Amino acid sequence: MHLIVVGAEPEGWYLIDCAMANGYRVTLIEADQDKARKVLRHHDIKVLNGTVGEESILAEANAKDADAIVATSADDAVNLMAMMLGQEYEIATRVAIARSSHHTQLFEKIGAKVITNPAEIVAKELYGLVDAGTKTGSQQ
């Protein structure tokens, strides 16, 4: 099963780990050379250095026979472009991170599954723990 990951951010890192552990073949597209090289050091996967919108890059990534494309970059514009191109190449599963909640609807409109602002989600979880902790603390 072939997965294309766009953007070597922390979420992308763990995703690659996960996917490879489950037997996926992963291709990474990352514009920053150093970030790309770091991933290359840890995984023997195909790494393409360039922006997802660049002319032939998705063709090089063999997008035609990809089963899924995940956009985890830091820039919503890039993520959005990745989803649109994914649609063009008729990739079945398209998933993205939206860094800002303002953009969530855009992703949904083009049929991509989206997780909005992971930082906020984690922060809320953390707050929940803090809240629970301070409440039981004050009861004692």
Added chain:
Amino acid sequence: MANQSGADFWRYTQTVLRDIGLLLHIPGLMALISLPICWLAGEGYATGPFLLTALVSIGLGQGLYRLFKGSVEAQLRHAVVIVALSWGLIPFLGAIPLWGVALTGLDIPSITLDHFQDPINALFEAFSGFTSAGLTMALDSGQLPYCLQWWRSFMQWIGGVGVIVLVISVLEPSTDPYQLYNFEGRQRLIGLTLRETVRRIWWIYGLYTIGAIFLFRIAGMPWWAALNHAMSAIATGGFAITGNSMSAYGPPVQIAVIVVMILGAISFTIHAQVIRQRRVSALWKDSQHRLLWLLLGFGGLAVLFEKYWFVDRLSGLEVIFQWVSALTTCGFSSADIGSWSPTNKMLLSVAMIFGGAAGSTVGGLKLQRVASLFQGIIWRFQRLALQPHQMMRYELDGEVITEAEANRRVESAAVLGVLWVTAIFVGVVILRHVEPYRYTLADILFEVASALGSAGLSAGLTGPEMPQMGKIMLMVFMWMGRLEIIPVLALLIWPLNTLRRNVVVLRQYIK
């Protein structure tokens, strides 16, 4: 301006001379250690030559050392010249026992010994000894007095572990040891500090030597032969005391020798890992050792096949022995290689040029460089298959390296490879002119490769009857090859450089 560069040059020379002085003690100390053996063997007439050796070495050494004691600490630019010169001078001292005993032992009816009255022959033997090459001027080494048999093996035993490593273990506080150490081609420090590394190398070396002595004894060699051959084998030297090398022994001994030769071709780093960490898998984990096993196996098959095709008779052990001896650059022989097919001589020549693992006692280009070159070829083809945006992953020995590092490795291996090929070419041209035409080009190539690779197998050219020019050329090649060519070239370029600087200064005056 001229004064400044003159003063610099003098300061540089002082450091070089001081450290050479230090290294010159080595043959002297060796000679002193050898005296009891002369006496035990009842060869009192050898006392004179050995004492002379000790006197000259230690005298010269002390003289140079004390004269230039206060000079600057040696750095890399000194180290190159120090190593090259020392290793060119030490054999002169090592030749004294051979030459001296040949002169004082006049009542011994031995043509072999008589040939060593010719100082060139004695010098050749000493070069072959200290570079652990193994080409010999001795017609029948079995006819040599015990002290000389010992001296030859001892030279190789010391030469194998590298004169430089010796120096560091002899404690010289003012020389920066790492510089000298590095030029010997030892790879990756084994211990935490340099001294620790050297101590461990000595331990492993000593352990394996003793093990080899017992192994050979069990296989059937008498004690004296076992001692000498063990020292020679673990140093991948090749001097024997039988007169016809390992042809004198049967299959059990030959197999034992094959084992020790292979052990001598494995790097000290790996030996340390196997012994101290019980990690036997280290023997095939890195690229150069994997290449070693690959070459031993497939190369062995190739020569076997070639021999069968040529003579139509399967002579397994004989062929394998020669192949292992060539690849490990040891030099023991169990067959008359002169009668082999040209193709086999070429295959063996390639093996002698390749050598064994870097960081062991072998000569040759060393497999780490050969592996780098092969890896470079593979990477080249992988790069062709890359897509425009695809990044290349360079993996070597289990770790991922940057493109810059990968290129550097391939480049340094390639440069040395070209130097070797050039040297061989030059050597073949010279030797072809010097040698009679009964020797074919394959023989010439073989002998040159054997000398440069410090291997020691001979296609029949090497011997006291060889033209003097040929002997001198092979001596230079043994010297060059052991030092991996670059230090010797640096030594030759060094006076040219200072000359050039002086010419520039002169030109300024003339204008």
